Amino acid sequence: MKARLRIRDVGGLAGPNSYVLESGKLNVVESSNAGGKTSIVRALTSILSMSRTGDFDESTLSEAFRLGIKTDPRNPREGFVNVHAEEAEVELDLNDNRERYSVSKNGEFIVFPDNGDQRFLFTGILSNDSRVIRQLHGLEEYEPDDFKWAVTLLSSAKGYDLVSEKLKNEREDLEEKRFIIKQTIQQIEHLSKEKHQLENKLNQLDEKLSELRPRFSGIEPLLEKRSNISKDIDGLTVKIGDKRGEIGRITKERLDIPKRRIREAEERKKTILEELANLRIDELENTKSLEGPEFEREINRKRAERSDVDGLLNLFVTAELSLEGKHGTQLICPLCNNGKLDRDRVKDEIAKLRNQKQELNEKILSVTQLKFGIERQLEEEKKKAERLEEELLSTEADISNALESIRDPERAIRSVESTIHGYEQSIREKKSLLAELTKKISKSDEQVNEEYTETETERSDTSLELGKSLQQIGQLSSVEILGLALEPHKADMVCREMLEVVSDLLSYAENRAEQERQEASRRFNTNIQTLMKNLGFTDFRNVQLNKDYRLYAERLNPETGDYVYQQPKTLSTSEKVAVALVLQLALKETYMSHVPFFILDDIIEDFDEDRIKRVIDYLAKKAQQEDLFIVITKLVEELGLPRIRCIPP
Amino acid sequence: MSTKERLRKIVDSLAAKRKLESKDIETKLVQELRNMAKELSK
Numbered sequence: 001m002k003a004r005l006r007i008r009d010v011g012g013l014a015g016p017n018s019y020v021l022e023s024g025k026l027n028v029v030e031s032s033n034a035g036g037k038t039s040i041v042r043a044l045t046s047i048l049s050m051s052r053t054g055d056f057d058e059s060t061l062s063e064a065f066r067l068g069i070k071t072d073p074r075n076p077r078e079g080f081v082n083v084h085a086e087e088a089e090v091e092l093d094l095n096d097n098r099e100r101y102s103v104s105k106n107g108e109f110i111v112f113p114d115n116g117d118q119r120f121l122f123t124g125i126l127s128n129d130s131r132v133i134r135q136l137h138g139l140e141e142y143e144p145d146d147f148k149w150a151v152t153l154l155s156s157a158k159g160y161d162l163v164s165e166k167l168k169n170e171r172e173d174l175e176e177k178r179f180i181i182k183q184t185i186q187q188i189e190h191l192s193k194e195k196h197q198l199e200n201k202l203n204q205l206d207e208k209l210s211e212l213r214p215r216f217s218g219i220e221p222l223l224e225k226r227s228n229i230s231k232d233i234d235g236l237t238v239k240i241g242d243k244r245g246e247i248g249r250i251t252k253e254r255l256d257i258p259k260r261r262i263r264e265a266e267e268r269k270k271t272i273l274e275e276l277a278n279l280r281i282d283e284l285e286n287t288k289s290l291e292g293p294e295f296e297r298e299i300n301r302k303r304a305e306r307s308d309v310d311g312l313l314n315l316f317v318t319a320e321l322s323l324e325g326k327h328g329t330q331l332i333c334p335l336c337n338n339g340k341l342d343r344d345r346v347k348d349e350i351a352k353l354r355n356q357k358q359e360l361n362e363k364i365l366s367v368t369q370l371k372f373g374i375e376r377q378l379e380e381e382k383k384k385a386e387r388l389e390e391e392l393l394s395t396e397a398d399i400s401n402a403l404e405s406i407r408d409p410e411r412a413i414r415s416v417e418s419t420i421h422g423y424e425q426s427i428r429e430k431k432s433l434l435a436e437l438t439k440k441i442s443k444s445d446e447q448v449n450e451e452y453t454e455t456e457t458e459r460s461d462t463s464l465e466l467g468k469s470l471q472q473i474g475q476l477s478s479v480e481i482l483g484l485a486l487e488p489h490k491a492d493m494v495c496r497e498m499l500e501v502v503s504d505l506l507s508y509a510e511n512r513a514e515q516e517r518q519e520a521s522r523r524f525n526t527n528i529q530t531l532m533k534n535l536g537f538t539d540f541r542n543v544q545l546n547k548d549y550r551l552y553a554e555r556l557n558p559e560t561g562d563y564v565y566q567q568p569k570t571l572s573t574s575e576k577v578a579v580a581l582v583l584q585l586a587l588k589e590t591y592m593s594h595v596p597f598f599i600l601d602d603i604i605e606d607f608d609e610d611r612i613k614r615v616i617d618y619l620a621k622k623a624q625q626e627d628l629f630i631v632i633t634k635l636v637e638e639l640g641l642p643r644i645r646c647i648p649p
Numbered sequence: 650m651s652t653k654e655r656l657r658k659i660v661d662s663l664a665a666k667r668k669l670e671s672k673d674i675e676t677k678l679v680q681e682l683r684n685m686a687k688e689l690s691k
Contacts, residue, residue, distance in 0.1 A: 118668075158669075162669050170682065494689045494690050498686055512664065
C-alpha cells in the first residue's frame with residue numbers, strides 16, 4: 001500500500017512538497033545535513049500523534065516540544081512552522097482516507113487530524129531526542145533504568161492513577177469534614193448543657209421572686225404586673241435568640257449552597273462569553289467572502305493555463321512520435337518561429353511543458369488547500385460557537401434556577417427578621433412600662449424593692465444568655481457536606497458511609513492501576529525477548545522489566561563468555577542506542593501495534609556496520625511481514641532537496 | 650447492579666478513555682458520589 005505525504009512550510013522545508021511512502025518496504029528519507037530529513041519526520045510524526053482536540057497531556061507536551069512537533073514558546077525560532085511562513089500544513093493520504101493537520105505560527109491549531117494518538121510520540125518514533133534515549137543517557141528526571149512511566153503512561157494505569165488522585169482528594173476532604181462535624185457535635189452538646197443550666201437558673205430566680213413578693217404590702221397587684229412584664233421581656237429576649245438561630249440555619253441550609261452555585265455559574269458564564277468573543281467567525285466569513293471568489297478565479301485561471309499547456313504538450317508529444325527513429329530530420333511545425341523543429345528541441349519543449357504543468361498543478365493544489373483551510377476553520381469555529389451557545393444557555397438556566405430557589409428562603413428570612421423587629425419593639429414598650437412601675441414600687445419599700453429589682457435584673461441577664469445560647473445552637477444545627485446541608489448527626493453518618501465508599505473505590509482504582517502496569521510489563525517483556533532473538537543482539541540476554549519496572553539486562557563478557565548483570569547507565573553510547581531501539585520497538589508492539597508506522601530519525605548511523613546490517617535486515621523483514629511503513633533517515637551530503645527512496649527487502 | 654459495582658464500572662470506563670481529563674472525573678464520578686450522599690441523607 002502507498003501513502004502520500006504532502007507538507008507545506010514545515011520546519012526547514014519552505015513551500016509545498018510531496019512524498020510517496022510504501023508499506024512493506026524501508027522508506028529511506030535522504031538529504032544533506034540540515035537538508036530537511038527531520039522536517040519530513042516531524043510532519044509525519046505530527047499527523048500521527050496530534051489528537052483530535054489539538055492538545056497534549058501535560059506528560060506528553062514536553063516530548064512534543066523536544067521532538068519539534070509543537071513549537072516551544074521558550075524557543076520559537078526552532079518551531080514547527082517554517083520561519084518565513086505564517087502556517088504549516090500536513091496531509092497524509094492512506095487507504096482512501098485523508099488526514100489533515102494545519103497550525104499557525106503562533107501555535108493556534110487550524111485543522112486537526114481525526115485519528116492521531118499522542119502515545120505515538122513515545123512508541124512510534126525514535127530519535128536522539130526521544131525520552132527512552134534521553135533517559136538511558138541520564139538526561140531525564142527518572143533513573144536510567146526506571147520504566148514505570150512507560151507502563152503507566154501508555155496503558156490504562158494512567159487513567160486509574162488520575163482517578164485515584166481525585167479520590168484521594170475526596171477522601172481527604174471527607175476526613176477534614178468529619179473532624180469539623182465531630183467538633184460541631186461537641187459544641188452543640190456543650191451549649192445544650194449550658195442551656196439546661198440557664199433554664200434551671202431561671203426557675204430558681206422565679207422561685208426567689210415569688211418568695212420576695214409577699215414582703216411588699218398593699219402593692220401586690222403592681223408587683224405582679226411588673227413581674228409579668230419582666231417575664232415577658234425575658235421571654236421575648238429568648239425568642240429573639242432562637243429566631244436569630246433560625247435565620248442562621250435557613251442561611252446555611254437554603255442560601256449558602258445555591259449562592260455558591262450562582263457564583264460558580266457566573267464564573268463559568270464569564271469564561272464562555274470570553275471564549276465566544278475570541279471566536280473569529282466574522283473575520284473568517286469576511287476572508288471567505290472577500291478571498292473565496294478570488295481563490296475560485298485563481299483556480300479557474302490556473303486550470304485554463306494548464307489546459308493550454310496540455311494542448312501544447314499533446315502537440316509536442318505527437319511531434320516526438322512522428323520524429324521517432326528519424327534522427328537529424330526536421331519537421332515543419334507551425335509552433336516554432338522558423339517553421340522547423342528538430343527532435344532535441346521537441347524533447348526540451350516537452351520537458352519544459354511538463355515542468356510548467358507540474359508547477360500549475362502545485363499552484364492549483366495550494367490555492368485549493370488555502371480555500372479549503374478557511375472553510376474548514378470556519379466550520380470548526382461555528383461548531384465551537386454552537387457548543388458554547390448551548391453551554392451558555394445551560395449555565396444561564398442554572399443561574400436562574402438557583403436564583404429562583406433562593407427567593408423562598410430570602411422571603412422566610414425577611415419574615416423572621418420582621419418578627420424579631422416586632423419583638424424588639426415590644427421589649428422597648430415593656431421596658432418603659434417596667435420603669436414606671438419600678439418608680440411607683442420603689443416608694444413603698446426601698447430595701448425589699450432593691451433586692452427584688454436585683455433578682456429581676458439577674459433573671460433578665462440569664463434570659464439574654466439563654467437567647468444567645470439558643471442562637472448559637474441554631475447556627476450550628478446545620479453542616480454542609482458534599483453540597484448538602486444536614487443536621488450534624490446525620491451529616492456524620494453520611495460522611496462515615498461516604499468515607500467507606502470512597503476508600504473502597506480508591507483501593508479498587510489503585511489495584512487496577514497496578515494490575516494494568518503488571519499486564520503491560522508482561523506483554524512488554526514478551527515482546528522484548530522476541531525482538532532480541534530476531535535482531536540477533538547476542539551480546540545481551542534477559543533484557544526485561546523487573547517487578548519494580550526497572551530495566552534488567554545481562555551483557556556478554558567477551559573475556560569469560562559469561563553473561564552478567566549490567567546497569568543501563570554503564571552501557572556505552574552505541575549500546576544504549578541499541579537497547580533504546582529494542583525498548584522502543586517493544587513499546588510499539590505492546591501499545592501501538594495498530595499504527596502501521598515506525599520512524600527512526602538519525603539512529604541507524606550510531607551503530608557499527610554489523611549492527612546496522614542486522615537492524616536493517618530485521619526492519620526490512622518486519623516491514624514486509626507486517627505490511628508496515630518503516631521510515632529511516634539517511635545523510636546524503638550531495639543531495640539538495642530531500643527525497644524518499646522506497647527500498648524493497 | 651450494586652452501588653459498589655456501578656461505581657467501579659464508572660472508574661473502569663474513565664480509566665479506559667484515551668485522553669482523560671479532570672472534568673470527566675468530576676462530571677461522571679464525583680457527581681455520582683454526590684448523588685449517593687443525597688440518597689444516604691434521605
